[in-house]
Amino acid sequence: MAVMERVHRATTRQRWAGLIIAALAWWALYSANLPFWNWLLGDVAGLDLDTRLGSGVHFFLYDTVKILLLLTGIIFIVTVLRSFMSVERTRAILGGKREGVGNVAAAALGVVTPFCSCSAVPAFIGFVAAGVPVGVTLSFLIASPLVNEVAIALLLGLFGWGPTLLYIGAGLTIAIVAGFILGRMRPERWIEPFVFETTLGGQAVDPGYALTWNDRIQMGLEEVRDILRKIWPYLLVGIGIGAAIHGWAPEQWFAEHAGPENLFAVPLAVLLGVPLYSNAAGVLPMVEALSDKGLPMGTLLAFMMATVALSLPEMILLRRVLKPRLIAMFIGVVTVGIITVGYLFNAVIPA
Amino acid sequence: MHIKILGPGCANCTNLERIAREAATELGLDATFEKVTDYGAIAGYGVMRTPGLVVDEKLLVSGRVPTASAVKELLAPLA
Numbered sequence: 194m195a196v197m198e199r200v201h202r203a204t205t206r207q208r209w210a211g212l213i214i215a216a217l218a219w220w221a222l223y224s225a226n227l228p229f230w231n232w233l234l235g236d237v238a239g240l241d242l243d244t245r246l247g248s249g250v251h252f253f254l255y256d257t258v259k260i261l262l263l264l265t266g267i268i269f270i271v272t273v274l275r276s277f278m279s280v281e282r283t284r285a286i287l288g289g290k291r292e293g294v295g296n297v298a299a300a301a302l303g304v305v306t307p308f309c310s311c312s313a314v315p316a317f318i319g320f321v322a323a324g325v326p327v328g329v330t331l332s333f334l335i336a337s338p339l340v341n342e343v344a345i346a347l348l349l350g351l352f353g354w355g356p357t358l359l360y361i362g363a364g365l366t367i368a369i370v371a372g373f374i375l376g377r378m379r380p381e382r383w384i385e386p387f388v389f390e391t392t393l394g395g396q397a398v399d400p401g402y403a404l405t406w407n408d409r410i411q412m413g414l415e416e417v418r419d420i421l422r423k424i425w426p427y428l429l430v431g432i433g434i435g436a437a438i439h440g441w442a443p444e445q446w447f448a449e450h451a452g453p454e455n456l457f458a459v460p461l462a463v464l465l466g467v468p469l470y471s472n473a474a475g476v477l478p479m480v481e482a483l484s485d486k487g488l489p490m491g492t493l494l495a496f497m498m499a500t501v502a503l504s505l506p507e508m509i510l511l512r513r514v515l516k517p518r519l520i521a522m523f524i525g526v527v528t529v530g531i532i533t534v535g536y537l538f539n540a541v542i543p544a
Numbered sequence: 545m546h547i548k549i550l551g552p553g554c555a556n557c558t559n560l561e562r563i564a565r566e567a568a569t570e571l572g573l574d575a576t577f578e579k580v581t582d583y584g585a586i587a588g589y590g591v592m593r594t595p596g597l598v599v600d601e602k603l604l605v606s607g608r609v610p611t612a613s614a615v616k617e618l619l620a621p622l623a
Contacts, residue, residue, distance in 0.1 A: 197611050198611065198613060201613060201614065279607075280592040280593055280607070281590075281592065307607070309593070311554055311594070312592065312593045312594055314552075314583050315583060315586050315587050315591055315592050315593070316593070318583060318584065318587035319590070319591075319592040320592075322587065387584050390584075391584050391588060392588065393587065393590055412608065415608070415609075513583060514583075
C-alpha cells in the first residue's frame with residue numbers, strides 16, 4: 194500500500210508533520226460531526242429530528258461517524274503505545290511470578306500487551322511450556338479480550354470516565370479471580386499433554402525490540418485498517434439495531450421487563466450474551482440506545498462483557514489445548530463472575 | 545533458501561506468504577516455501593503471535609505482516 198511505503202520512508206520532520214496534520218484533521222471532523230448532521234438532515238433534508246424516523250436516521254449516521262472516528266484515533270494511539278510491549282516480554286515478566294501476584298500481573302499485562310485471541314493457542318503453549326502457571330495464563334487470556342482498546346475507546350466516547358473505569362476495574366477483577374480459582378483446581382490434569390512436551394526451540398524474536406518510530410506508526414495504521422475491516426459489519430448492524438431501539442422501542446416495556454426491579458435481568462442478559470458472538474464495536478451502540486431507554490448500567494455492561502469475553506470461535510480454538518472439562522469450567526467461572534459484577538454495578542450506580 | 549510460513553491458516557498467514565513469495569521472486573532468490581500449521585511446531589520456534597516468517601530455521605518476523613519492502617530488506621542480505 195502506497196501510504197505504508199511512504200510512512201516506511203518518512204524523515205523525522207515528515208513524520209511529525211504528518212502526525213500533527215492527522216491529529217488536527219481528526220479533531221476537526223469530530224467537532225463537525227454533530228452540527229453537520231443536524232444541518233444536513235434538519236435544514237437541508239427537512240426531517241423533523243424529534244420524530245421516530247428523524248431521530249433514528251440521525252442516530253445511525255451521527256453514531257456511525259462518531260464511532261469510526263473514536264475507533265480510528267484510539268486504536269492508533271493504543272497500538273503505538275503497545276508496540277513498546279510484547280507477548281515475549283509479558284511471558285518473561287510472568288515467568289518468575291507465583292499464583293496470586295501472578296494472576297494480578299497477568300490480568301494487567303493482558304490489557305497492555307498487543308494480542309489478538311486468534312493467537313490464543315500459540316500463546317497458551319508458549320506460556321505454559323515456559324513454566325507460567327496455568328491459572329496465571331488463563332488470567333491473561335481472560336483479561337485480554339475483556340478489557341480491550343475497542344471497548345475502552347467506545348465506553349469512554351459514549352459514556353464518559355465513570356462507567357469506563359468501572360468496566361476496566363470489573364474486567365480485571367474477573368480475570369484475576371477466575372484465573373486464581375481455576376488455578377486452584379489443578380487444571381494441569383485437563384490440558385492436552387502435547388503442551389507440556391513442546392520444547393521451545395530457537396531464539397525468541399522480541400517484536401518490540403529495535404522498532405523505529407516509523408515502524409510503530411505503520412503498525413498503528415495497519416491495526417486501524419485491520420480492525421475496521423474486521424468489525425465494520427458488526428458495527429453497522431449494531432448501530433442499526435441501536436437506531437431502531439432509539440427510534441421505536443417502547444421505553445415503558447424496557448422499564449417494566451428489564452429495569453432495576455427485575456432481579457433476573459442480569460443473569461438473563463448474560464445468558465443471552467454468552468452465545469452471541471460479537472465484539473465491543475457491535476454491542477456498544479445497542480448498549481448506548483438501551484441505556485437511553487433507562488436500562489441499568491450493570492445489566493448492560495454484564496451483557497457486553499458476556500458477549501466479548503466468551504465466544505464460540507475462541508472456545509473451539511482453545512479446545513486444541515484444553516480438555517472439554519476445563520473449557521466448561523472456564524466458561525462457568527467467567528459467567529458467574531460477570532453476573533456478580535452486573536449485580537454489583539446495579540447496586541452501585543443508580544439507573 | 546528454505547522459507548517457512550508459520551500460522552494456522554489465517555488471513556494474515558496467507559498475506560505473509562504472498563508477500564514473501566513476491567519478495568523472493570523480485571530478488572531472484574532460489575527459495576522453497578513450506579507452510580507450518582501445527583501449533584506445537586509453531587510454538588517450537590518461540591512464536592506466540594502468528595503469523596511467523598522463518599528463513600533457514602531462523603525466525604525473522606512474528607506477530608505481524610510486514611510490508612513488501614520490509615520483507616525484501618530482510619531477505620536481501622540472506623541471498
